[in-house]
Amino acid sequence: DAGVTQSPTHLIKTRGQQVTLRCSPISGHKSVSWYQQVLGQGPQFIFQYYEKEERGRGNFPDRFSARQFPNYSSELNVNALLLGDSALYLCASSLGLAGATDTQYFGPGTRLTVL
């Protein structure tokens, strides 16, 4: 079975632009979470979606938004990009909403560079 897939692999944008990142969860998984990993740091939680509804949000500005589709895939959108948004964006999928006991499986990430 395929794991979590993310596209694109790499992306270069300039300040002020908008970007959309995509994630396909493992087949059968209904929950998707997004994390931001700045170079040299651990991942930080951005959003969790389950059954197309937002179920959790981290401390990120409103420039960050996401959605989940009926097939459980997800998009993360970031508007008005800042240099500080440069990071590896990780998507994780899990079966449901069983809390932390529901293991999250991570994709390879999208490397976003903002110039």
Place this chain on the structure above:
Amino acid sequence: AQSVTQPDIHITVSEGASLELRCNYSYGATPYLFWYVQSPGQGLQLLLKYFSGDTLVQGIKGFEAEFKRSQSSFNLRKPSVHWSDAAEYFCAVGADTGRRALTFGSGTRLQVQP
């Protein structure tokens, strides 16, 4: 609020030597603890997890971790390190209620010398 501290930013060990990576957590209730490994340019791979029960947890690739409630620690160990273990290791804590996100430490980079 939950938090995770990994005191060692960078560790170097010789191939074949034993390894222990430290992790301390702060959480008000029973923690759910994880160790993930990240190779350069890659996503995170789950090594092992602790939810309850036996405090010594076995994971993949020969890794194990021990949960010590009295010390708020969840240290990762391996008896004999292989060159392919060179990577970044992240400890994480999760909650079973409320926001179900994982909170990660800042990571420990492991270098393996031949």
